[in-house]
Amino acid sequence: MKVKYFAWVRERVGLAEETVEPPADVRTVNDLIGWLSSRGESYAYAFEKPKVIRAAIDHSHVKPDAAISGAREIAFFPPMTGG
Amino acid sequence: MSVTATIRIQEADFDVGREIAALSKGRTDVGAVVSFSGICRGDDNGEAIAALTLEHYPGMAEAEIGRHADEALSRWPLQGLTVIHRFGRIAPGENIVLVVTASSHRQAAFEAAEFLMDYLKTNAPFWKREESREGASWIEAREHDDAAAARWTKS
Numbered sequence: 046m047k048v049k050y051f052a053w054v055r056e057r058v059g060l061a062e063e064t065v066e067p068p069a070d071v072r073t074v075n076d077l078i079g080w081l082s083s084r085g086e087s088y089a090y091a092f093e094k095p096k097v098i099r100a101a102i103d104h105s106h107v108k109p110d111a112a113i114s115g116a117r118e119i120a121f122f123p124p125m126t127g128g
Numbered sequence: 129m130s131v132t133a134t135i136r137i138q139e140a141d142f143d144v145g146r147e148i149a150a151l152s153k154g155r156t157d158v159g160a161v162v163s164f165s166g167i168c169r170g171d172d173n174g175e176a177i178a179a180l181t182l183e184h185y186p187g188m189a190e191a192e193i194g195r196h197a198d199e200a201l202s203r204w205p206l207q208g209l210t211v212i213h214r215f216g217r218i219a220p221g222e223n224i225v226l227v228v229t230a231s232s233h234r235q236a237a238f239e240a241a242e243f244l245m246d247y248l249k250t251n252a253p254f255w256k257r258e259e260s261r262e263g264a265s266w267i268e269a270r271e272h273d274d275a276a277a278a279r280w281t282k283s
């Protein structure tokens with residue numbers, strides 16, 4: 046699946062997007078945050094406060110317990126400040 | 129009559145007068161047009177701002193604003209609805225966002241515009257980065273914006 050990062054999450058990870066293949070036991074958005082955090086210091090820094098991180102699956106906002114199976118694109122970003 | 133919202137996510141500026149005219153010109157069924165323009169301020173809590181840079185999530189920005197526009201069209205009797213949100217570098221005094229609602233009567237037009245702006249603030253995937261003399265920093269979300277959006281939630 047494709048993972049995208051925006052704003053300071055993107056800056057901390059050091060990537061705008063990447064393709065990942067998490068193991069089968071990574072089932073939810075929260076699981077994915079945990080798995081990504083274990084991949085290196087930049088990820089651990091980006092996700093150090095998981096409660097602040099917002100997520101979207103295929104362009105719709107989702108909660109941390111949302112299942113990621115079948116997702117084409119998952120995005121992580123800080124709370125939005127548009128408008 | 130089915131009404132379709134016009135939604136544009138663009139780097140270029142927009143002309144508020146032209147967008148208002150587009151919803152009302154030549155029509156006799158529109159009795160009220162409300163427009164809200166969000167404009168880049170030159171200071172934030174007393175600190176001078178050189179510019180804002182808006183990052184957005186292409187694809188999701190259109191989808192998310194579209195979902196809220198559809199909800200506004202289903203909740204209020206609107207005859208027209210336009211939402212424009214800019215991205216990229218925006219200098220103080222420049223337009224950031226525009227919501228225009230047209231209806232037979234003012235209450236629906238006012239309420240729908242306010243509903244859309246409250247949701248845009250908290251749900252549309254845009255992030256503002258502020259440039260000042262101190263450097264650049266991401267603007268933090270504000271709790272009162274969440275509270276403003278929550279009051280539209282139907283119980």
